[in-house]
Amino acid sequence: MKAVRCKDWGPPESLExxxxxDLAPGPGEVVVDVRAAGVNFPDVLTVQGKYQYRPELPFTPGNEFAGVVRAIGPGVTAYAPGQAVIGFTRTGAFAEQALAPLESLLPVPDGMDFDTAAAITLTYGTSYHAVAxxxxxxxxxxxxxxxxxxxxxxxxxEIGxxxxxxxxxxxxxxxKLAVCKDHGADALINYEREDLREAIKAATGGRGPDVVYDPVGGRYSEPALRSIAWRGRHLVVGFAAGEIPRLPWNLMLLKGASVVGVxxxxxxxxxxxxxxxxxxxxMDWMAEGKLRPLVSKRYALEETAQALNDMAGRKVVGKVVIAP
Structure with a gap:
């Protein structure tokens, strides 16, 4: 089988x-023929050795995928060869085959394509854990x-x-904001063109948001926290801007607010x-049509470096997938 390999920490261009x-499943494991693998910002950090979790070198990056069961290991009865599944693993998704423990798999809902199925676990799982x-x-x-x-x-x-x-x-x-509106946003702020604090004040009638969902960090975190409502919760999801902000603790005191790690x-x-x-x-919300994952682009396995660079360069809208 073909697989993307990270042999040393470095930029996406160093991947091969x-x-x-071919993979062989052990007890409680399943091998899946990958049809699509979701690309996420942590993948960019992982291949550079900058993420919280550092796999042992060499490894195949990628941690969410959808595909068809190829083989099952001893003790697996919930799935059978030929069944469509969604999977999440720490590594191994950017390949023609992926190995996953039984408990990390879900059946693909009826009528859902593989690209959409590969765009669910990390993004919607992270956001649900954060928001709800x-x-x-x-x-x-x-x-x-x-x-x-x-x-x-x-x-x-969508979860909000x-x-x-x-x-x-x-x-x-x-x-980008037009896409956000299409997915349900009630108000829009272009923070490259508008003063973020003033725009938040205008959008909330001066009260501020009860929850700030922050996967960006950098220069946007402090003005968002300064704008938060009394008893607000600022969710620290990630640092896509590249800089981990240093926030004045008195801001939390003055607002009775919480900074919450996700x-x-x-x-x-x-x-x-x-x-x-x-x-x-x-999955229930997906079936009800309340959630609509957006997959904006597909890349071949050989284009993995480009997919990661597009993610790092903030060129991605919604999700992109690698299709082995």
């Missing part, structure tokens, strides 16, 4: 496509989403609306029952 032996669990967003509250046109941002908008909240989308261009990967491992319940709710 190599021929590897860590942020405890309530009906009637207001949420500000930074980096709103990215994969997790669009997922956060499904929970009955008002959602303000902030992004870097009018074209690490979905460890949540899935440390709280598997809660994760399973979250995924069931997301």
């Amino acid at each position: 496509v190599a021929e590897l032996p 669990d860590r942020g405890a967003l309530q009906p009637g509250e207001t949420m500000l989403v930074l980096g709103a046109a990215g994969g997790v941002g669009l997922a956060a908008i 609306k499904a929970l009955g909240a008002r959602v303000i989308a902030a992004a870097s261009s009018d074209e 690490f979905w990967g460890d949540f899935t491992r440390k709280e598997p029952a809660a994760h399973a319940a979250a995924m069931r709710r997301l």
